[in-house]
Amino acid sequence: MNGQKHSRIDVPDSSHPERVTITNVSPQLNDGRYPIKRIIGDEVKVSANIFADGHEVLAAVLLHRTDRQTLWNEVPMTTLENDRWEASFRVSSIGEHVYTVQAWIDPFRTWRRDMIKRVEAGEHASVDLLIGTNLIAWAAERALGAESKELRTHADSVRANADRDLGYAAEQALDGRVAQLMDRYPDRRLGSTYDKPLRVVVDREKARFSSWYEMFPRSCSPKPGRHGTFRDCVARLPYVAEMGFDVLYLPPIHPIGCVHRKGKNNGTVAAPDDPGSPWAIGSRDGGHKSILRELGTIEDFRALVHATRQQGMEVALDIAFQCAPDHPYVREHPEWFHIRPDGTVQYAENPPKKYEDIVPFNFDTERWRELWAELKDIVLFWIGHGVRIFRVDNPHTKPFPFWEWLIAEIKRDYPDVLFLAEAFTRPKVMYELAKRGFSQSYTYFAWRNTPWELTEYFTELTQTEVNEFFRPNLWPNTPDILTENLQLGGRPAFMARAVLAGTLGASYGIYGPAFELCENHPIYPGSEEYLDSEKYQLRNWDITRPDSLKDWIARINRARRENPCLQSDAGLKFHSIDNDNFIAYSKSTEDRSSLVVVVVNLNPYQKHNGWVTLPLETLGLSEHQPYQMHDLLSDARYIWQGSRNYVELDPAAAPAHIFRIRRHVRSEQDFDYFE
């Protein structure tokens, strides 16, 4: 790459105190404790405060390498104002990369700057010329091969000419070619290296841009009352793929405990044919590495993984590190659980609530090393069967160091594996888990409803340091979350929330078919739990219903695929609109080649209209030229002009526009086109 070279870091003579200070290196998280995140091909733009005492000229390089390389790549840094320096590098492989900054007081650059001034002032500076010549001669000793020879020849020639024609000799010493060569072999003895290597975890593109569909295999049977199988799932794949999803997320597929099994609607007593909760993992049939007999065999699972790939999608498995009381681990490894003074195993509880069908692991056990190794082995087992994405249940009830270790261990050998962290109501803990290694995280999107809440929250997620480590995955619903907004707002609310999720977030997901079928009955008023939840019983969904949102969702996903600006969380800007029922925002790529404006009527009950104001210059639009707003949802096209334009949205028909802006292009024949 241009301007790069390879080197080991020159350690400055440690007997000298460091004159150069390098601070506030950015980006970095918690003083380098945690890595930032990037996607393969991304640029990492690094800046730092670099300064020294005195008035000498400094030089600085950005050093970067993968964690498997020993040699650094160097990129020269350039100065911005007020002692701030900057350079960037591109991450061209997945896995961990390391970067840091090195700077030094450059004797030759200092000499050259001063010598130019002396020459300009017409000074007779023979001693100064000698000093410079010595610097060139010393560099010749550091240099290699032909360049060493070239420097030596140059120094000799300057020396030879100095007595006869000082002016000519000075010109020789100040020659641009010499400066270039000297920059290749700088004297870094008066240098410093930033005191910690900073890390960046580079993922494949799906870590940034993904569209998830959560589906209970148990309910995929075409026959009501029959337990769904992996083969039924295979048959359902085209339906999911046609909607445009690329991740198929399955709740746990393992044997379900019989002891204290929950009945329908979370009843404490299960009827004989109640299937229980898939998260109550383990029975005499096996545990986290086994498959629930009703779903099929491991071969059926592999066939599903394969068929999913063939449809352009991937299977994501649920990781729930907890057990049913009859999980084999409880019998084989009682030391991994909390044993109470009466000899019983402690079940999960949040006093006075009890979850008798679940026993948590005791991560404080003295045998934590064996426990950790086994949990890692579970992940490796499913990787061995083709899974590369894991959705992690309740990550916040396991120690942070465990996740940091597990994810690093897995990604060291399988850097393409992605982990999605479930959410809970502790924002700092959510961020901590992301810093410790989760590739994506659920968010509080489901509970952000007003324009103010959405603007506030997504500004924090996308326009602050959070953007360096936290990749939001937006879910309007999950099997645990049927929001009041969806319960009350019905179909228009589902439509609006799907547009918000799919355009505010580069990654989003829905729990279907509940979502596209607008399932919105809570178990009781005020609860976010579904009535007749699939968590505790089989459901039969009529995916052919005419009121299904599957076409609406397919249009959203198509807009996402065809517009790169929707594939990244950066480039989000909120715009003002003079009616509080609306939210308006745009997303654009850095080069503005992809640009989308979204307007949503957040009121599911009433038609509204208003005037949206767009910052034309920021969006690369002209005040005087009309531009075309192509609604990717309805396919309608509107001609807008200037910054203020009218919108009207009737939620009963469609509560949102996803406008692709087509700029006005005048052709040679003076016909009007929109690109």
Added chain:
Amino acid sequence: MNGQKHSRIDVPDSSHPERVTITNVSPQLNDGRYPIKRIIGDEVKVSANIFADGHEVLAAVLLHRTDRQTLWNEVPMTTLENDRWEASFRVSSIGEHVYTVQAWIDPFRTWRRDMIKRVEAGEHASVDLLIGTNLIAWAAERALGAESKELRTHADSVRANADRDLGYAAEQALDGRVAQLMDRYPDRRLGSTYDKPLRVVVDREKARFSSWYEMFPRSCSPKPGRHGTFRDCVARLPYVAEMGFDVLYLPPIHPIGCVHRKGKNNGTVAAPDDPGSPWAIGSRDGGHKSILRELGTIEDFRALVHATRQQGMEVALDIAFQCAPDHPYVREHPEWFHIRPDGTVQYAENPPKKYEDIVPFNFDTERWRELWAELKDIVLFWIGHGVRIFRVDNPHTKPFPFWEWLIAEIKRDYPDVLFLAEAFTRPKVMYELAKRGFSQSYTYFAWRNTPWELTEYFTELTQTEVNEFFRPNLWPNTPDILTENLQLGGRPAFMARAVLAGTLGASYGIYGPAFELCENHPIYPGSEEYLDSEKYQLRNWDITRPDSLKDWIARINRARRENPCLQSDAGLKFHSIDNDNFIAYSKSTEDRSSLVVVVVNLNPYQKHNGWVTLPLETLGLSEHQPYQMHDLLSDARYIWQGSRNYVELDPAAAPAHIFRIRRHVRSEQDFDYFE
């Protein structure tokens, strides 16, 4: 102190991964690399993000000690919202203190919280009671003396009662006294300590609040043409003290070099009787530990130091680590200087400008250890002669590690010593020097003239992290800086700048008698150098001139002494005024018992009036009660009411008000008073 106890940090069992995360501990600078600064008696308010996985109850303590103690003092931290914790401690001795944070998952608090819920739910929880009883019994083993016995007795009693009367036994276990005892002997095995000790350098009060007067001893002679002496300085002390200053700062007092000595007005050739620049230190008469013969003897100097103290002031000496070419060091230690290829010693230059009367030290010398030791010895020498304040010349041309080492070395044995760093045009370097140890720093105040510039700059200095390490010392003039504002604005400008310096900054200084005599002739138009500068010649000042500002300055300094709000840089707030020629601001102590409002007409040429708006509630004033504005400069009193009030200032008379607000007090007899 209440709630405190002493302990060593319990090291959590390192074989367990740390479940508790402690991050974003504040205050701290560069991730703990540099200490924050405080004054003796100050409170240090510490907060941190503290959280763990799961739902257990955490406990946290702030740990603090002096750097000479080995035991920590503990202060319990309390939770704010969203996993933020807080506590504070008071620094009661000068020198370095250390603080950090420790937190742990508290099994007893967790058990107690859950047990209370169980009891409330009417649960039969005998096994849970047994778990709690065991925790109490274990704590008895950690506890000492009577408290150990009390805990054991309690545990036994709970156990004995558990079989007969579970409810009563539970009540016993949940007893407040038990909780209190358990908090004194917590089980910290599941704990973490913040990974670095954070430092705070505590200074005596003068580091925060000081009024400096710079004076050239050479010009203190009452007889024109005779070189001033230390005895003349002693005679001048009452004059300085009456103005209210408490630091008398003397430019270098050492022998001045003869080689390349500068003449009047920085002339390159000195006349035989030209005294040269005091910053060209060293001649055959001695160097940095000697006294210029014309000033007197070392005994005369000690007498001046003594007499200054008797007047309630302190002498501050100039430290200029550079030499005249004939300084003894140059001969005795050529290895401390840059030797050019022709064998000459490199003088200071900024090509093509040359400063032939000064040779800089070469801090890159291989013999830097000896050089550092000798420079430290210079400081110790003057400490030995009673000096405790040093003003450091050109600190930015010596390595940062040198200052960090020197100041730490000196303050280790003399924690009352203060160092003031001279300024230069590199903001980040200024801040870095303050972080490395300088007690006070010159600022860019001299060049901040408009309301916007002043507001912007002093908001940065006082309302941001800068306030943790950088103590501004404001100089409207120095021997090197005669600003355009003073040159053009004349006496009204001097008056206004004195008020700004003395009220915007808790520390400020003037270079006199040039300042109070409004000396404002530059060497040439556009230069900030004085004509006939004392740097190169003797001056005779008529300090009795009737137009002297000495009374004005005395009133400013009296206002500073009598109003604690002016003795700290915190508590500064700018207020709006509807005329851009004015600036208005208030300073108040945290308890608002001291409150001053300053209004300055920044236009030295024209009378102006305007309406100033004060935030009454913030200032503790009522909308409905009048309050008295007592101008401490003119002694006039005005009754104001409400938030908007009228001001009018004629620079020809007085360009500023320093209002002390006297709140309305109604006495028993219903007379009106203002407190």
